[in-house]
Amino acid sequence: MKNYHLTAGPSELYFTVEQHIQQALKENIAVVSHRSAAFQDMFGFTVSQVKEMLGVPADFHVVFTGSATEVWERLAQNCITKKSAHFVNGSFSERFHAFAEAWGMETQKIEKPLGEGFNLNEVDIDKDVDFIAITQNETSTGVQFPVEDIYSLRKEHPNAIIAIDAVSSVPYLNIDFNQIDSLFFSVQKGMGLPAGLGVWIFNEKCVDRAKEIKATGRHLGGYHDIFTLLKNASKNMTPATPNALGLYTLGKVSEDLIRRDMDIVRSETDYKAALLYGAVNAHKDLDYAVKEERVRSKTVIVIDVKEGRSAKDLMTYLSDKGLIVSSGYGANKATQIRIANFPTHSKELYFQLVDLIEAW
Amino acid sequence: MKNYHLTAGPSELYFTVEQHIQQALKENIAVVSHRSAAFQDMFGFTVSQVKEMLGVPADFHVVFTGSATEVWERLAQNCITKKSAHFVNGSFSERFHAFAEAWGMETQKIEKPLGEGFNLNEVDIDKDVDFIAITQNETSTGVQFPVEDIYSLRKEHPNAIIAIDAVSSVPYLNIDFNQIDSLFFSVQKGMGLPAGLGVWIFNEKCVDRAKEIKATGRHLGGYHDIFTLLKNASKNMTPATPNALGLYTLGKVSEDLIRRDMDIVRSETDYKAALLYGAVNAHKDLDYAVKEERVRSKTVIVIDVKEGRSAKDLMTYLSDKGLIVSSGYGANKATQIRIANFPTHSKELYFQLVDLIEAW
Known part of the structure; x- marks a missing residue:
């Protein structure tokens, strides 16, 4: 059985994954240099497919990390100036909040009991918040955050960076990227891929924010700060030798879903x-x-x-x-x-x- | 052809990798929860094989990162108190030095032209150095750092943490772990595995050092600080959902090499x-x-x-x-x-x- x-x-892995891995091994995807044209083509293909699948506008950037957990850290380091608001109603939204605190940020914690969602009429985000963290789908409780509510928040807080944890709602989630600034996910849930890859999507506002923060003298992290990730991604590359098999299968399964x-x-x-x-x-x-x-x-x-x-x-x-x-x-x-x-x-x-x- | x-x-991948990946897919290695007993067994097996292959003493810890590049950052954050010495004679030793500087450490740079090694008679490590970084094999130039020289440094600097970048010399490198404190590598070189995994080995002295640093109020990093990595590894787990296929194949190829x-x-x-x-x-x-x-x-x-x-x-x-x-x-x-x-x-x-x- x-x-x-x-x-x-x-x-469960997406049903085409095994065949894509076999093809990847045949094509030497895990063997060729991550500084070669063959790698750059593969990276570019994967980014294009992820963007098409999720409806990501051309001017958004796509970079890769080891996990979605890593993206919490990168956002805290690079994109929260001083104070972040967190909608917390489960273990994963709680953890992102803990990351921001650990990196020395002031935080506003907007909390609901497990199993409950948020009613924006009851929520008052502090005026000095510069970053809003939303777990669009809480894997621990099965509570989602409706996209309409995200759009309302956007209207009320045009200057804050709005970052969406979509770990367990991609690729189902249908969101207007023009009303958010960043979205991230890992590949082992909705995409049906072997774990070991986080996908971090963000717009120029996030980059500008990081520049402002850097100008104050804060260290934004080392090999995976937003600038290093971006500089490499602009050449269809990664800062360190990456999980190339994961990148390849992500592109291929995205293509499969687009075709479907x-x-x-x-x-x-x-x-x-x-x-x-x-x-x-x-x-x-x-x-x-x-x-x-x-x-x-x-x-x-x-x-x-x-x-x-x-x-x-x-x-x-x-x-x-x-x-x-x-x-x-x-x-x-x-x-x-x-x-x-x-x-x-x-x-x-x-x-x-x-x-x-x-x-x- | x-x-x-x-x-x-x-x-080139090690010749057994394809067969191990197929077996991993059959055994649902990439599908089972990273909080399950099946995962814990696999993690424990991989650690045991890596230790046996490299002759790592029982009291050393083995944890996993996204890359060896990441380990540079973790060492700078967790194990350099104030000042590190770096033997620099190529691009990779240079980059580790840059990481330490970026994290605000004082550094002593001991430099040689590309293609040359170090003569310890000419080297004078500053008295206040608490960490010594050695690239045992410079992938950019093909210069190695003889283990006998590492043992000499150990004798002269018993209190400093000695960390060995063995990225392109594992599994060939035959080193006495009792004369070093940490060693790290990535899997896509000598091990012949698909990239996307760093292996970080360290002793209790590194953990004690991190405790001392933490006590001063310094933030040692988030999801992958030495304590979080260790707490999870002690249960044969990882902080975030890991590259389980990579962990599995690392254990299997290590076993193959031990058998050979x-x-x-x-x-x-x-x-x-x-x-x-x-x-x-x-x-x-x-x-x-x-x-x-x-x-x-x-x-x-x-x-x-x-x-x-x-x-x-x-x-x-x-x-x-x-x-x-x-x-x-x-x-x-x-x-x-x-x-x-x-x-x-x-x-x-x-x-x-x-x-x-x-x-x-």
């Missing part, structure tokens, strides 16, 4: 989410972990297991049938399960999942 | 180096780039092309026969070529290379 990973961390059509990829995600949430709603022992529909994630589906039944039993039951899902995160480990809804998870797989959940 | 990369950057026997791996390297240097010596238009035998690298062989012949022609001649070598680095691009001598480069490949060079 083959196991399918519907996990919200690393997840991003509208279809997104509507399939909606369809599978509706299917699974419907089964949760109909089940007497299950409930939505995120009660408010407006902020309920389509890509990380978190389910409450009611008292009397056990989340662990549900996980074991599914894994006995070959479907591996994630446990609840942190404090919710005993009472929740989390199920990824990424492009690699087919409708057929979701039919099977829903049948099993109904029968539980 | 198959091309063979004898390049000194990324190089490290003494044999090293003596084959010596044999191939002798063969190639012999051909260089016998050729009227070629010369050793490193004149002093004592510091002439066995793993990165740099050849001067005498006036009247062209290094570029030699590279093209070899590449027409399927053998890809590196150009000279930086200022030496027009007059030198660099040839890697790693475990993946077989004796048969070297016979062919030497025949071609003799006939040029």
Whole structure:
């Protein structure tokens, strides 16, 4: 029996990944110099595909790090002048906040309990905030931050840098980049790739901000400050020898998704989410972990297991049938399960999942 | 015709890599959670194999970064209290020095022209130096730093942290870890693996040093400071979702080399180096780039092309026969070529290379 990973961390690989890796080995992608024209062509192709897939405007920059976690550090070092506001309602938004504090920034923490989203009418961002951090999809709780709310924040705070953690919503997320300044993700979730690569997208405003900060004498970091990353990326290169296999497969899977059509990829995600949430709603022992529909994630589906039944039993039951899902995160480990809804998870797989959940 | 990369950057993959990647994909190495027991087992195996391969004592720690370049930054942040001494005779030792300066350290730069090694009788390390950086094998020039000289420095400077950049000498390098405090490398050179992973080995003295520095209030970096790396490694984990495919193949290729026997791996390297240097010596238009035998690298062989012949022609001649070598680095691009001598480069490949060079 083959196991399918519907996990919200690393997840099932996109079905074309194995073939792309084999092709990469044939083409010596991991062997040629990262200062060669062959590498530059590959880097340029990957950037072009990522931009097309996500609708990134031509004047935005795309650079690569070791992880999305690294991007938190790079943003704190390079793009927060003095004070950042953080919407915190889960472990990952909390961690970005902790990074900003560790790098000596003043912070405003706008907090909600786990499982809840934000109501902008209740939020008052401090006037001296120069950076706003938004986790568009909290992998730990399955709460999303609607793009309309991001656009409202943009209008109210035109000068602040707005940075979007889209780790578990790319490539589903359909966002107007002209209303944000930076977005980042890692490749092992929605893209279905082996981990080991963070993707950091940002506009010229972020670069200008870093210049201003640097002019004050602050050290913005070493080999991966925004200038070094950018100087190399402008030549289709990286500062250090990179995970070239990861870069190559990212470009190829992005191309696959573009060919499939991003509208279809997104509507399939909606369809599978509706299917699974419907089964949760109909089940007497299950409930939505995120009660408010407006902020309920389509890509990380978190389910409450009611008292009397056990989340662990549900996980074991599914894994006995070959479907591996994630446990609840942190404090919710005993009472929740989390199920990824990424492009690699087919409708057929979701039919099977829903049948099993109904029968539980 | 198959091309063979004898390049000194990324190089030909070790011949078992493709099969290990296929096995990794079968075993879901890139899919399972980096917080799972399966991941922990894999991480533990890789650390054990790296330690056995290089003779690392049990009380040393092994952690992983995105690149060896990243380790320069981590050492500067975590292990240099105030002043570091750097032996600089090429681009990579120069860059480590630049990192220390950028992080606000005082530095002593002990410099030699490209192609020359150090004579410790001429070197006087400042009394207030607390950290000594040694590039054991300069990839840019093919100059090595003999281990006996490292042991002499240890005796004279028992309190300084001695950190060894072994990027292009692992796994050939046979060093007594009890006479150093830290060693680091990346996997795309001597190990013959796809790039995207740095390996940082250090002892408890480095951890104590970081504790002392932290106590002064200095921020040692974020997600990859020595404490966060260590706390995770002690559970066979990483702070962020890592390049799990890279970790797995590193463990497997280390195991392959141990099975082959490290003494044999090293003596084959010596044999191939002798063969190639012999051909260089016998050729009227070629010369050793490193004149002093004592510091002439066995793993990165740099050849001067005498006036009247062209290094570029030699590279093209070899590449027409399927053998890809590196150009000279930086200022030496027009007059030198660099040839890697790693475990993946077989004796048969070297016979062919030497025949071609003799006939040029």
